[in-house]
Amino acid sequence: MDATTLAASTRLFKRARTPRTLASLSVKEIETLIYPVSFYRHKARNVKAACQMLVDEFGGRVPQTMDELVRLPGVGRKTANLVLILAFKSQQNICVDIHVHRIANRLGWVSTRTPEETEQALYAVTERRWWPYINLYLVTWGQNVCRPVYPKCDACVLKPLCPQRGVTRVSKTALSRAGRNAGMTA
Numbered sequence: 001m002d003a004t005t006l007a008a009s010t011r012l013f014k015r016a017r018t019p020r021t022l023a024s025l026s027v028k029e030i031e032t033l034i035y036p037v038s039f040y041r042h043k044a045r046n047v048k049a050a051c052q053m054l055v056d057e058f059g060g061r062v063p064q065t066m067d068e069l070v071r072l073p074g075v076g077r078k079t080a081n082l083v084l085i086l087a088f089k090s091q092q093n094i095c096v097d098i099h100v101h102r103i104a105n106r107l108g109w110v111s112t113r114t115p116e117e118t119e120q121a122l123y124a125v126t127e128r129r130w131w132p133y134i135n136l137y138l139v140t141w142g143q144n145v146c147r148p149v150y151p152k153c154d155a156c157v158l159k160p161l162c163p164q165r166g167v168t169r170v171s172k173t174a175l176s177r178a179g180r181n182a183g184m185t186a
């Protein structure tokens with residue numbers, strides 16, 4: 001979770017700790033609490049609607065199945081997988097966001113066009129024991145090294161193993177830093 005999202009969710013849960021309380025807030029108040037997260041207006045509507053559905057259809061509790069979770073407004077497979085992994089300690093799910101999708105393709109683990117395709121492909125090519133952790137590792141890697149644009153390939157420890165599929169431009173800063181480090185150790 002990035003710092004902006006963490007701060008927003010902390011404010012939100014300080015104001016309302018249960019689905020019932022959250023559903024009773026106005027969309028405007030939720031917007032104010034979660035601003036400046038991206039698409040905060042859209043997300044505020046979904047938060048209220050999802051909490052209302054939790055109250056109306058699930059007894060105020062978060063459901064534990066993929067089919068039920070993706071019925072909640074604003075919840076797709078990515079979020080549902082994350083809930084199953086983090087809240088319910090599932091060992092059967094892989095949470096694929098845009099970082100996981102991009103890096104799994106660059107590394108040549110999969111050859112897919114969408115995160116949904118990547119999720120299914122990863123179940124086939126990765127060991128089950130890593131499934132709950134793939135998101136944590138690859139998101140962190142994607143934010144710091146294998147970034148969306150200008151990945152730091154020349155300073156990346158995986159470079160000897162990586163076919164760099166689809167990478168056209170890499171960070172020159174990483175290149176010069178790696179060169180300086182090599183000079184210092186020569």
Ligand code: SF4
Nearest residue numbers: 146151153156159162
């Ligand atoms: S070598 Fe480049 S594309 Fe491959 S994992 Fe490292 S940063 Fe990503």
